[in-house]
Amino acid sequence: DTEVTQTPKHLVMGMTNKKSLKCEQHMGHRAMYWYKQKAKKPPELMFVYSYEKLSINESVPSRFSPECPNSSLLNLHLHALQPEDSALYLCASSHSQGGSSSYEQYFGPGTRLTVT
Amino acid sequence: DQQVKQNSPSLSVQEGRISILNCDYTNSMFDYFLWYKKYPAEGPTFLISISSIKDKNEDGRFTVFLNKSAKHLSLHIVPSQPGDSAVYFCATSQGGSEKLVFGKGTKLTVNP
Numbered sequence: 001d002t003e004v005t006q007t008p009k010h011l012v013m014g015m016t017n018k019k020s021l022k023c024e025q026h027m028g029h030r031a032m033y034w035y036k037q038k039a040k041k042p043p044e045l046m047f048v049y050s051y052e053k054l055s056i057n058e059s060v061p062s063r064f065s066p067e068c069p070n071s072s073l074l075n076l077h078l079h080a081l082q083p084e085d086s087a088l089y090l091c092a093s094s095h096s097q098g099g100s101s102s103y104e105q106y107f108g109p110g111t112r113l114t115v116t
Numbered sequence: 117d118q119q120v121k122q123n124s125p126s127l128s129v130q131e132g133r134i135s136i137l138n139c140d141y142t143n144s145m146f147d148y149f150l151w152y153k154k155y156p157a158e159g160p161t162f163l164i165s166i167s168s169i170k171d172k173n174e175d176g177r178f179t180v181f182l183n184k185s186a187k188h189l190s191l192h193i194v195p196s197q198p199g200d201s202a203v204y205f206c207a208t209s210q211g212g213s214e215k216l217v218f219g220k221g222t223k224l225t226v227n228p
Contacts, residue, residue, distance in 0.1 A: 042218035
């Protein structure tokens with residue numbers, strides 16, 4: 001099973017709303033990722049959690065707040081977003097990288113977010 | 117400054133023929149390379165990877181070639197099928213880093 005699930009599939013929110021994106025994997029992966037993808041662009045890394053601890057924050061604005069409640073779940077809390085934050089938000093997971101070992105990341109289907 | 121370049125934004129191929137997608141990188145420290153396929157409104161799907169200790173890796177119709185001296189990576193799809201029509205991203209990482217660096221993608225169209 002190489003499935004990463006994300007909910008919701010689509011989300012429309014106003015600039016004053018608070019919402020959350022959810023991601024789940026049951027592959028035993030200990031690294032989980034949030035990416036943002038705009039149309040016709042490659043995915044851009046936002047956050048990485050390794051063993052449930054935040055290991056990378058790519059200078060993401062504080063209106064995006066990640067959370068890793070356990071090794072299978074990853075959330076992205078959204079608050080006071082701007083219209084330019086509208087994008088496809090992708091979750092991914094992998095075995096924990098490190099040392100000389102590299103592993104492929106498996107992506108979920110994404111949440112299409114529209115900020116009005 | 118783009119560290120990973122896919123210089124062809126699009127490629128069109130006839131069904132049954134070979135598709136060759138190319139990727140160039142600038143950082144000689146990159147040591148792990150991946151190809152992903154992406155359909156519209158879906159997440160990228162992992163296809164195949166190669167580490168820098170190899171120069172070729174094969175999985176069914178997909179073969180990835182790595183030329184370290186030229187800092188060049190290619191994906192061969194043989195035979196191409198209409199269902200292969202998608203955007204293909206190459207990605208790379210360095211030394212077990214969690215951070216993948218993606219190219220901008222090449223849109224492949226396989227015509228029946």
